[in-house]
Amino acid sequence: MLSVQEALDFLLHSARPVSDIEQLSTLDATGRVLAADQLSQLDVPPMDNTQMDGYAVRASDCVSGSAVLPVSQRIPAGHVGAPLQPGTVARIFTGALIPEGADAVVMQEQCALDEATGKVTVQHAPRSGEWVRKRGEDIRAGSTILTRGTLLRAQELGLAASVGLAALPVYRRLKVGVFFTGDELAMPGEPLKPGAIYNSNRFMLRGLLQQLGCEIVDLGNIPDSRDATRDALRKAADGNDLIITSGGVSVGEEDHVKPAVEAEGKLNMWQIAIKPGKPLAFGEVRRATTQTPAYFIGLPGNPVSSFVTFLIFVRPFIQALQGAQVKPPARYPMRADFTWPKPDRRNEFLRVRINDGGGLDLFPNQGSAVLTSTVWGDGIVDNPPGQAIQPGDTVHFIPFSDLLH
Numbered sequence: 390m391l392s393v394q395e396a397l398d399f400l401l402h403s404a405r406p407v408s409d410i411e412q413l414s415t416l417d418a419t420g421r422v423l424a425a426d427q428l429s430q431l432d433v434p435p436m437d438n439t440q441m442d443g444y445a446v447r448a449s450d451c452v453s454g455s456a457v458l459p460v461s462q463r464i465p466a467g468h469v470g471a472p473l474q475p476g477t478v479a480r481i482f483t484g485a486l487i488p489e490g491a492d493a494v495v496m497q498e499q500c501a502l503d504e505a506t507g508k509v510t511v512q513h514a515p516r517s518g519e520w521v522r523k524r525g526e527d528i529r530a531g532s533t534i535l536t537r538g539t540l541l542r543a544q545e546l547g548l549a550a551s552v553g554l555a556a557l558p559v560y561r562r563l564k565v566g567v568f569f570t571g572d573e574l575a576m577p578g579e580p581l582k583p584g585a586i587y588n589s590n591r592f593m594l595r596g597l598l599q600q601l602g603c604e605i606v607d608l609g610n611i612p613d614s615r616d617a618t619r620d621a622l623r624k625a626a627d628g629n630d631l632i633i634t635s636g637g638v639s640v641g642e643e644d645h646v647k648p649a650v651e652a653e654g655k656l657n658m659w660q661i662a663i664k665p666g667k668p669l670a671f672g673e674v675r676r677a678t679t680q681t682p683a684y685f686i687g688l689p690g691n692p693v694s695s696f697v698t699f700l701i702f703v704r705p706f707i708q709a710l711q712g713a714q715v716k717p718p719a720r721y722p723m724r725a726d727f728t729w730p731k732p733d734r735r736n737e738f739l740r741v742r743i744n745d746g747g748g749l750d751l752f753p754n755q756g757s758a759v760l761t762s763t764v765w766g767d768g769i770v771d772n773p774p775g776q777a778i779q780p781g782d783t784v785h786f787i788p789f790s791d792l793l794h
């Protein structure tokens with residue numbers, strides 16, 4: 390059996406990232422992966438400006454803490470004032486440029502304007518630089534603001550826009566062909582015949598792939614037959630980078646995925662010391678149209694196994710294929726408020742929830758078909774092989790929110 394880390398290393402080393410790059414409006418680049426480092430051509434902020442509504446002053450004019458000075462000009466944001474005459478102040482509004490000669494801002498709450506004389510009592514002795522955002526304090530011209538392989542979230546797009554980048558180079562979306570094996574599978578909306586179950590993996594897997602920004606080609610439910618599986622593999626390989634299937638990867642008589650992949654390509658890997666989710670198939674399927682094969686990953690049919698193995702293996706593999714920087718999810722040390730007396734020899738991923746006391750509760754049924762655990766839970770505990778857990782023990786918690794974006 391391979392350890393979880395060995396299997397993950399194997400996958401990541403096998404990943405050849407997509408190389409096609411497209412130029413996208415920064416407005417439309419959410420969730421895409423940046424294809425080149427981005428430099429700033431400018432200082433941000435471009436000039437010294439005020440952080441507060443108030444009065445721009447020369448700090449040296451206000452050392453008494455009760456200086457009375459005339460207001461010589463008014464500078465709203467977006468307007469450029471005149472040089473500040475010595476012995477005067479400028480009315481100024483957040484974001485406006487500090488006029489030449491001024492070196493501090495006193496907030497309006499610390500100033501009293503006498504409407505009759507047009508003079509302000511400055512009731513505070515500012516230090517030089519007070520409430521001034523300095524030119525370049527966020528970004529210096531010439532510096533790298535975003536590196537290749539960065540997933541573009543809201544904050545990256547805001548940063549890119551702040552230096553005036555109207556378009557960004559991103560890798561093309563990954564194309565993923567999916568199908569679901571099992572004679573027992575029915576679709577929601579259809580009546581459930583005896584022996585049938587609804588295909589929950591189809592909905593879960595599509596959701597996971599959409600969250601990762603993949604283009605999905607969904608071939609639907611495929612019966613348990615070698616020929617049907619081979620046929621679906623060929624269709625899924627054509628035009629897609631990756632094929633993901635669910636079910637049929639054990640070694641039972643009705644598990645046709647393994648021999649079908651072996652006939653249409655090759656299969657590299659089989660048993661992993663993970664629970665839930667031991668059977669996971671990784672390989673490749675030949676394409677009729679191009680020299681390079683499509684990657685293949687066969688997920689187990691049990692829904693929780695499928696979900697967990699996707700998060701642990703498929704997600705980082707997809708990120709690598711997308712050209713993204715792959716980093717392991719943070720494992721937060723947290724207190725277990727439960728007992729896990731009979732650990733498995735495999736690396737277990739237990740569905741848990743954060744309780745009001747700041748500890749973790751365990752979902753009572755950890756069965757690999759019990760999807761309720763994934764909805765009830767806030768995340769998973771990564772429990773090393775053979776590790777029993779007592780209340781009060783520190784365990785490694787991975788929130789779902791870190792794994793789903």
Ligand code: AMP
Nearest residue numbers: 569571588589590636637638689690691
């Ligand atoms: P298999 O991996 O094909 O042996 O399936 C293992 C278990 O998962 C069986 O109980 C299947 O009925 C169930 N299963 C397989 N595919 C799906 C699916 N797409 N949705 C929900 N359950 C499934």
Ligand code: MG
Nearest residue numbers: 571636637690
């Ligand atoms: Mg099956």
